[in-house]
Amino acid sequence: MMNYLFSIALLMMDGIKYTLEIFFVTIILSMPLGLMLTFFRTSKIKIVKAITGFYVWIMRGTPLLLQLFFFYYGLALISDNPLFREALTLSRMQAALVAFVLNYAAYFCEIFRGGLLAIDKGQYEAAKVLGLSKKQTLTKIVLPQLLRVTLPSISNESITLVKDTALVTAIGVTEILYFAKARVNADVNASAYLVAALFYLVMNFVLTKFFAYMEKKYSY
Amino acid sequence: MKMLEVKGLKKSFGDLQVLDGVSFSVEKGETVAVIGPSGSGKSTMLRCLIDLEKADAGDIMVENEFLMQDGVYVQDKKAQQICAKMGMVFQSFNLFPHMSVLDNLVCAPVSVKKEPREQAIQRAKKLLQEVGLSDKADVYPSALSGGQKQRVAIARALMMNPDMLLFDEPTSSLDPQLTSEVLSVMKKLAEEKMTMVVVTHEMGFAKEAASKILFMCDKEIIAEGTKEDIFDHPKDRRIKEFIDSILS
Ligand SMILES: Nc1ncnc2c1ncn2[C@@H]1O[C@H](COP(=O)(O)OP(=O)(O)OP(=O)(O)O)[C@@H](O)[C@H]1O
Ligand SMILES: [Mg+2]
Numbered sequence: 001m002m003n004y005l006f007s008i009a010l011l012m013m014d015g016i017k018y019t020l021e022i023f024f025v026t027i028i029l030s031m032p033l034g035l036m037l038t039f040f041r042t043s044k045i046k047i048v049k050a051i052t053g054f055y056v057w058i059m060r061g062t063p064l065l066l067q068l069f070f071f072y073y074g075l076a077l078i079s080d081n082p083l084f085r086e087a088l089t090l091s092r093m094q095a096a097l098v099a100f101v102l103n104y105a106a107y108f109c110e111i112f113r114g115g116l117l118a119i120d121k122g123q124y125e126a127a128k129v130l131g132l133s134k135k136q137t138l139t140k141i142v143l144p145q146l147l148r149v150t151l152p153s154i155s156n157e158s159i160t161l162v163k164d165t166a167l168v169t170a171i172g173v174t175e176i177l178y179f180a181k182a183r184v185n186a187d188v189n190a191s192a193y194l195v196a197a198l199f200y201l202v203m204n205f206v207l208t209k210f211f212a213y214m215e216k217k218y219s220y
Numbered sequence: 221m222k223m224l225e226v227k228g229l230k231k232s233f234g235d236l237q238v239l240d241g242v243s244f245s246v247e248k249g250e251t252v253a254v255i256g257p258s259g260s261g262k263s264t265m266l267r268c269l270i271d272l273e274k275a276d277a278g279d280i281m282v283e284n285e286f287l288m289q290d291g292v293y294v295q296d297k298k299a300q301q302i303c304a305k306m307g308m309v310f311q312s313f314n315l316f317p318h319m320s321v322l323d324n325l326v327c328a329p330v331s332v333k334k335e336p337r338e339q340a341i342q343r344a345k346k347l348l349q350e351v352g353l354s355d356k357a358d359v360y361p362s363a364l365s366g367g368q369k370q371r372v373a374i375a376r377a378l379m380m381n382p383d384m385l386l387f388d389e390p391t392s393s394l395d396p397q398l399t400s401e402v403l404s405v406m407k408k409l410a411e412e413k414m415t416m417v418v419v420t421h422e423m424g425f426a427k428e429a430a431s432k433i434l435f436m437c438d439k440e441i442i443a444e445g446t447k448e449d450i451f452d453h454p455k456d457r458r459i460k461e462f463i464d465s466i467l468s
Contacts, residue, residue: 125272126314130328130380131304140327144318220318220360 008195018175022165026100034108059106071095072171096168115150148218155211162203221248223384223415229278238264240439249413253426256436262419266388271303307377311389313369315361321372322357325379347375351405367398384415435459
């Protein structure tokens, strides 16, 4: 029995790299992108604000699975021009990464927007009378506080992301769940799901510990 | 020498006119107290002086340089340069909560004036000692009492070597004992001839430390003078009413 579980786990190792790749690429790209969207979303220029609002509405208002299907199966079909079709045809992994980054950026945009509202306007005034430039105010005063107040939400979002990576199995990316499903079908034995569940649990355990440490380290 | 000269300052928020022709001047080394009923525009006036609020009309001159002339502001760069001569202390302290007390003091001189960090730290420690907070250099603002926070805020403003300090009700959110520790720091500054404009509800401070008192009421400065002029021989009925209301 132990041997059987172990052999499944070994097989899944191959899938882990995709799970991890999706996780890290998404986190690393969607946070800065989300932050940028936050500034657009709170821009004084009405049209910029409106477009960003529309984007966030679409991304948060439709299923991530649908977005995955769209980028993998649908995107290339929007043009009849073969050249365009070629350019818009994404590999499974590319489609997965594009969908995840764009989707999570919308969520981070809203998280950071909430965090921005939590920063007292007295902070900007104090920075201004001390002579700090707009950029210095942003990097030295606003961003550190923004990251600190949104840390619990970022932690939450990361845990959701770990679980969401399993969705890409639907467009055939060979990550953990893909292998688990294949094993279950082949061996008519559900243990592979258990092993997959363990992988996700361990990843989320590590993440939770990491964020707890960060929250403690940056508490004030 | 005139540190500050304000003429015909006007300011509205939408339809609500808040300042209607405010004029006064501050000599170098003078401590000016601004008193008056709530809502009379004291904070707004002070905030206009340091460009936190844009006035609509009038002149603001700092050390013989215009910040605003005839309702027109100088260029941003110039305005920054002029405002850098002033520091401001807020009612709500506005310390940076994510920085230690020392970093609160050191942040601006290092990033704005490019002062070497070591040198800024030395100055910061000296200033903390002067406001009686040597032992608090490494704590975060959340661990300080209100009075301690305000003394840190004063030290932080002093780190930029301003020629003039503006205070907007620096003790209004403090209870009496904490108020006195902040006021004693301010009195010390007054004795050292720091130029100060202090909006305050502390009549004691106005009487003891101010060389001049401005009485603001109904969008204007309706009286200006020494403590005797204002408190002992008020010329305007509104001043008398205000003083009576405070004493009762
Ligand atoms: N940003 C703003 N927008 C609109 N109205 C404002 C704004 N700031 C101040 N006001 C109004 O301007 C008037 C003067 O306010 P201000 O804060 O200058 O008075 P104050 O003399 O400082 O009063 P207090 O003693 O209560 O602090 C008030 O009626 C106030 O409601
Ligand atoms: Mg006020």
